[in-house]
Amino acid sequence: MSVPENERTVGRLDVNTKALNLCVYTLRITANPKVFIQDQDAFTQKIRDVATDIHLLCWEANNVNVCKSMERYKTRIELQARAIDKCNSLCALIEIAKPLYHLATRRVVFWTDRTVKLREMIINWKNSDIKRLKPTEV
Numbered sequence: 642m643s644v645p646e647n648e649r650t651v652g653r654l655d656v657n658t659k660a661l662n663l664c665v666y667t668l669r670i671t672a673n674p675k676v677f678i679q680d681q682d683a684f685t686q687k688i689r690d691v692a693t694d695i696h697l698l699c700w701e702a703n704n705v706n707v708c709k710s711m712e713r714y715k716t717r718i719e720l721q722a723r724a725i726d727k728c729n730s731l732c733a734l735i736e737i738a739k740p741l742y743h744l745a746t747r748r749v750v751f752w753t754d755r756t757v758k759l760r761e762m763i764i765n766w767k768n769s770d771i772k773r774l775k776p777t778e779v
Contacts, residue, residue: 656699659759667688668689684737684741691730691734694723695724699724699763705720707774718770725764728763732757735749
């Protein structure tokens with residue numbers, strides 16, 4: 642029997658998949674000369690770097706075995722916090738890119754929505770880890 646969609650939980654792999662999808666979308670859109678003028682390489686590269694960082698931080702956090710020590714628990718929480726911060730940075734960069742590259746509002750809304758949803762998933766994942774792996778238990 643399947644679980645209704647509104648009752649499903651979000652797993653860590655879902656976060657990693659969404660982070661990968663956001664990264665790939667960002668890399669593709671910024672490589673498209675019809676969307677991003679290619680003479681603005683420094684700013685475009687910053688957008689690419691932040692999107693890539695989000696994916697890598699989620700990947701690294703997912704691969705930390707928190708049951709081994711308090712230090713590893715803290716490392717995972719820190720990686721998740723940094724990924725959340727990078728999502729905030731990407732939203733700010735998208736906001737700057739809109740007038741700079743004359744991006745369509747629908748594209749900006751779609752891109753920002755993906756970023757905000759991912760940030761919320763990471764926050765929920767982090768909070769779940771904090772609840773599940775209380776520092777006194779590790």
